[in-house]
Amino acid sequence: MISKLLICAALIASSAAQAQIGTRFPSERKVVKDLVTGTMLTFLTSTPKGDSKIYPTHPQWTSDGKWLVFRSNRVKGEAMAVNEATGDLVQVTEGGYMGMLNLAQKSMKLYFMRATGDSKRVQIVEVDLARLFADSASGKLQKADAYQRICGTTDAQLEAGGDMALDADEEWAYFRTGPAWSAQHLPAGTKIEPAFGPRKMGAGPNGIARLNVRTGEVKHVVSVPFQIGHIQANLYNPGEIVFCWETGGKSPQRTWTVKADGTGLRPLYPEASYEWVTHEAVISKDEVAMAIMGHRPIPGAQGTSGVAAPATGVYGANPGQDDGWGATGTREKPTGLAIVNLRTREMAIAGQTPSGSGLWHVHGSSDGKWAVGDDFSRSVYLIDRKTREMIMLTTGHKTTAADHPHPTFNKEGTRIQIQSAMLSDDNRSMNIVVVPVPEAWLKR
Template structure:
């Protein structure tokens, strides 16, 4: 389905070519604006407001620096480089130099940023020889944000390698990708490897999965490896017989990994978990053929939020309940019988320890909740829907409200809400201010004050 083209996921793994004139620590003036939501009345804080190709980090990963003052995001203000914006004053700082590939990892316990990139000498070689698909080594890079912000503020910047440290490099034959996830102890960074490397570690006789669904995705094998960010040591974690998608970690429990079987839509078994030593592989939430599970995100020490989609018409009925012929009228039958509301759907939360699942909430109609997040204290859950509405759920009372809307279905991507570490606000990406109805900006939505004051 068109709605399931996750542009941010695809674009995040494209190689971003660095600007030769870009300097880490360069500052940009504030664009901060406070705007009243035209429908709900919620006061929205736009930390960026110009059409400069902004997009937030995916909701599986942390967004805020450990001091709570800055958000890291992607932008075309400096082509191929990442930016930080100060939530209070809106000032922006370039936080990488030399480009990055894939996911940005903002440490929760230290003022550090981690990412992958191709070595600059291999970039030049590939560009000169037009071999952009050739396997190359990948570097894991650490940025000392505390030093960078301090020097940027006083205007006395040093060379990039004073702030950026190469933790280590992968071997070209590993086929390492940019789907990086920093472990909860901030000692290891997990990443996806290519099919050839995964096959070398796959148990003999393992049956490989074939592509699933109309997007022709999901075939294996695939695998996960890790690098020690202090020593550069590399260890292999696990190979599986299907295509691995998002890799994320449990920020509160070291060595706990969550990943998915990526098909571009419904998967036979979407969510998986494994430990950092390769043991404990199992489905996170065992799903049936009628459940369309997607967009899982670790939200607390013991919990993972995910969406069980209820976006498709019930087979054999039109919108009035009248019987009609064919499966899922007007939609792609190739995805099977999943995604209707004949069975429970909504924002689901799975307990990693007890394996119990609860539905926190669901919209009355429409697509249902899609990209999800929640607060680590167990109070809130949040999700968006196909219309770009942002819904907040009180997990204690099951009350749900529409916080914000008007973020434009024509936007180049979806809002991807992420709850702040302190559980008081939500970051999204929005096209509300966009004149072309597509370009997005970084936006903060507060949890209503009267909800924050609730006692249970």
């Protein structure tokens, strides 16, 4: 009997490892009450399968609002989708992917980068999700190329990689270019930035290029003398890009914006040397949310409310506690969840926790009503932008988790997706969770 069970388990594991695009997995959907806040949390996955959500710079839901796409180890190296209402799980890639998963918002399409045999060339791939979900539900799956289309392959000299972003027009995909190519497009005499901070990151140059997903045409956008981190497109305004100077912590100038034709390059929020700006996310046609961190103690002060939460021993759990960042990220100056207007360039602080690390990963609803952020304790806070009222939506998501909650609104501004280790026996493995905006708030 035991040997039969082992054989059965091995066959299931083998099947999962070789699963084709469209393969379905049993629902794991559970509704769990947060014992501290009372919020009803919908765990769309609830087993330790290495789940993680798409980064808050990109959409989480498909254009019809029914499915959430995420990374998972259910099938190693492949992406999954889960139906929010039913909990149905479907594999949505075959052949692997790299970097960011991009969900189109005008069509039921998924876009991503894929490595090729040449380490310096990448493909950009499109997945027809509508056809895939229909065939998966009917049990009439076809081969992968019935659903996946190669939009184009980058030239080796570009050294393409990094975060990919799909433009609002769903015609162009933006991606990072390597130092050699980027240097060729810098004005003569440009000073190349060296590494910055204790993590020895941030050195340039880097650039951004774009590939037309219909024709495969590639165009250079811009080069900069520093290392580029997150690249995101304004999904409400075609041809507008937001990106960052990545150092692994405090940057000399974190946030930047540029047009798709390479014009208009400028700092998004010109920051002071003492400000620790991070985790910018485009939230509407005209606005970008970002965190101005207040997570470090003020040198020489006593009883300060901004004393940082202690690190847990997990790498990256509570970053910025190491030396070498200078006198930055303290509450000696204004901090909190900041929202910058791309047109007027005005910035306003929507809110800040009264103590602890302060808000860290941030987002906002596209209608301008709500903002959301997590903190070092992995608690998630909702802010009414009109009244400045702030409430804790959920807590207890374990500081030992493999990653942070990364709260992100759906486009209607009614629900927030996070990732959580709340149910994990190992205190690390995360699941995909949907948190509702309270009904009383939605009626305001």
